[in-house]
Amino acid sequence: MTQNGVQPTPAGGQVRTASGVNVVLGLWLIISPWIFSYAALNGALWNSIIVGIIVVVLAGIRVANVMQYTWLSWINLILGLWIIISPWVYNYATLTGATWNSVIVGIIIAALSIWSALAAR
Numbered sequence: 001m002t003q004n005g006v007q008p009t010p011a012g013g014q015v016r017t018a019s020g021v022n023v024v025l026g027l028w029l030i031i032s033p034w035i036f037s038y039a040a041l042n043g044a045l046w047n048s049i050i051v052g053i054i055v056v057v058l059a060g061i062r063v064a065n066v067m068q069y070t071w072l073s074w075i076n077l078i079l080g081l082w083i084i085i086s087p088w089v090y091n092y093a094t095l096t097g098a099t100w101n102s103v104i105v106g107i108i109i110a111a112l113s114i115w116s117a118l119a120a121r
Helices: 010-035 042-064 070-089 096-119
Strands: none
Touching: 010 042, 010 070, 010 096, 042 070, 042 096, 070 096
16 A cells, blocks of 8 residues: 555556666766766766756656656656767767667667556556
8 A cells, every 4th residue: 555545556566667767777877978988078968967867857756656747758758769869969979888878778768768658548
């Protein structure tokens, strides 16, 4: 039972899992410019930090409110797609590790966001 006396649903667990992983991925986005050595590229650095913070906040809200605010997952889908293309937008696609990191993290954020959004329907 939850604190309001409502029994959690299997869909709630799915939302919580998907959004919880997205919280971790958002945190990873925040630190990844230093891991992959593109922190000197100001636009790319701030893109990763700002998008990471937004993903963490939106996914965190979904973790706390599993059957509400489904639209937040759709916003995280858009942010995941943005992260996929950001190496080319911010000209760090020549850094292979950073590019693969952005593509893989973006794909996972996008996929988990869809999974989270559809579970709450």
